[in-house]
Amino acid sequence: MAKSPAKKASKGFEETLWDTANQLRGSVESSEYKHVVLSLVFLKFISDKFEAKRAQLLANGQEAFVDMDVFYQQDNVFFLPEEARWSYICARAKQDDIAVIIDTALSTIEKRNASLANALPDNYFSRLGLDSTKLASLIDSIENIDTLANECDLTEEDLVGRVYEYFLGKFAASEGKGGGEFYTPKAVVTLLAEMLEPYQGKIYDPCCGSGGMFVQSLKFVESHQGKSKDIAIYGQENTSTTYKLAKMNLAVRGLTGNLGDLATDTFHKDQHPDLKADFIMANPPFNQKDWRGEAQLTNDPRFAGFRTPPTGNANYGWILHMLSKLSEDGIAGFVLANGSMNSNTSGEGEIRQKLIEDDRIECMIALPGQLFYTTQIPVCLWFISKSKQASLKYGYRDRRGETLFIDARNLGTMISRTQKELTTDDIATIADTFHAWRSDEGELKRRIEAKEISVEQYQDQAGFCKAATLDEIKANDYVLTPGRYVGAADIEDDGIAFETKMQKLTQTLYRQLDQAAVLDQAIRTNMEALGYGE
Numbered sequence: 001m002a003k004s005p006a007k008k009a010s011k012g013f014e015e016t017l018w019d020t021a022n023q024l025r026g027s028v029e030s031s032e033y034k035h036v037v038l039s040l041v042f043l044k045f046i047s048d049k050f051e052a053k054r055a056q057l058l059a060n061g062q063e064a065f066v067d068m069d070v071f072y073q074q075d076n077v078f079f080l081p082e083e084a085r086w087s088y089i090c091a092r093a094k095q096d097d098i099a100v101i102i103d104t105a106l107s108t109i110e111k112r113n114a115s116l117a118n119a120l121p122d123n124y125f126s127r128l129g130l131d132s133t134k135l136a137s138l139i140d141s142i143e144n145i146d147t148l149a150n151e152c153d154l155t156e157e158d159l160v161g162r163v164y165e166y167f168l169g170k171f172a173a174s175e176g177k178g179g180g181e182f183y184t185p186k187a188v189v190t191l192l193a194e195m196l197e198p199y200q201g202k203i204y205d206p207c208c209g210s211g212g213m214f215v216q217s218l219k220f221v222e223s224h225q226g227k228s229k230d231i232a233i234y235g236q237e238n239t240s241t242t243y244k245l246a247k248m249n250l251a252v253r254g255l256t257g258n259l260g261d262l263a264t265d266t267f268h269k270d271q272h273p274d275l276k277a278d279f280i281m282a283n284p285p286f287n288q289k290d291w292r293g294e295a296q297l298t299n300d301p302r303f304a305g306f307r308t309p310p311t312g313n314a315n316y317g318w319i320l321h322m323l324s325k326l327s328e329d330g331i332a333g334f335v336l337a338n339g340s341m342n343s344n345t346s347g348e349g350e351i352r353q354k355l356i357e358d359d360r361i362e363c364m365i366a367l368p369g370q371l372f373y374t375t376q377i378p379v380c381l382w383f384i385s386k387s388k389q390a391s392l393k394y395g396y397r398d399r400r401g402e403t404l405f406i407d408a409r410n411l412g413t414m415i416s417r418t419q420k421e422l423t424t425d426d427i428a429t430i431a432d433t434f435h436a437w438r439s440d441e442g443e444l445k446r447r448i449e450a451k452e453i454s455v456e457q458y459q460d461q462a463g464f465c466k467a468a469t470l471d472e473i474k475a476n477d478y479v480l481t482p483g484r485y486v487g488a489a490d491i492e493d494d495g496i497a498f499e500t501k502m503q504k505l506t507q508t509l510y511r512q513l514d515q516a517a518v519l520d521q522a523i524r525t526n527m528e529a530l531g532y533g534e
Helices: 011-024 030-059 086-091 098-112 124-128 132-143 156-181 186-196 212-223 240-251 315-324 345-357 424-438 441-449 470-475 498-529
Strands: 201-205 231-235 277-282 326-337 361-366 379-385 402-407 465-469
Touching (some): 011 132, 030 098, 030 124, 098 124, 098 132, 186 212, 186 277, 186 424, 201 212, 212 231, 315 326, 345 470, 424 465
Parallel strands (some): 201 277
16 A cells, blocks of 8 residues: 655654553553553554565565565565554544553564564553553554654664664653663763774674663764664663664664563673673763672672672772673773762772773763753763774784873853753764874874864864873872873963063952942941941
């Protein structure tokens, strides 16, 4: 069946959909709200792709193949039996049993497509007991999305991502603390991708949330004319509903990834024990407490070489976990609370000292505040690697004994009263500085000629960046706060001699003192006139 004329998908439409979805408030808990909406959006997306592929087969005279799974799967399209199609759901949206119909559709899709095993809600809509009228209204709004529209040169996967990112961001902003567990601001993820450059190899996120790091990695590869098939995705997520979101988020983009067989704790049930990743991107829960549990993890091989696993919050547990997962040429970039850069409690200072002396710290970045929807905790980016030796494969120079510090706290633009965002230029400034510092002469020349970066040669810049030696870090008690190393920005010389400036300032000061004396006398006179004299 031919599709109706494309409907424009604009930011205004997304907001309209959000307003419609808000009608569910009061019917379900806010913690459940996002899963209702995104499950329905997921159904609409994959159904539109199925219908488009089915129409293509019919147009090509391949009627005999329209009910064969393989002809859909070869194009990363899920085959949908009639009862699992969006058109079937829409036709029955006003029935009292619409929740059962949706649950049946989700169950059927999961059974027919192995890559969605454990990914979709199980009898979810029936268990929630949603008001059928509100559910029908939401279905009507989602029906207006044309996921195959090609507005603004967007691919269908980009449009899918656009709606997902918009909704995930809105959920994070509206839910408070809990939302940050699954949503990392887009600009922060983009910065990690631009610095790590995950063109090919194994990418891992040990606390993958809704899968945003993977999606951004794919966008980076495609924007540089790479191939998504050159990337292998590995991840793990502890929260069941968020784990399902991640699998759906990958599925709507035609991506497959190994997220483990189930949602479970990364520390106590590592589902990728033998993994050696080329790139790790992560935003672990900030300052996570009670992470060791009764097992204590004292003999865990991930902490081998260190006197003991961290005994405080999980920050250093995540660092050591990720270090253990790196290949010999691998690099990890991740977000942590600022306290991780200088904490000495619970043995963290000793662990940080060993990481520094083992030459694992590649780069440290202090980020501006107010970037996250759900927390005002100041954050930083860590970049760690197994080796800083020169690499012909990647065009890296020998960085042994050096660590790059970048203080980006003054970057960013306020986009609302409480929210700041790193601009494209901000991201380029940080990433270009890093690549200029890391690249060998040949690679730097290539990047400049290809106009990939604008920095022709790395130089320390007061107030912004500094390549520090191990001795300098040791002299600062192994503290990794960039402000310790970059110093204050240089004040531009205005060409006026100091003596001239001092004379002018002195004259101004004396005039102000004379004016103050006159004002003091006027106040005394007025007070005496009111009968309040000394």
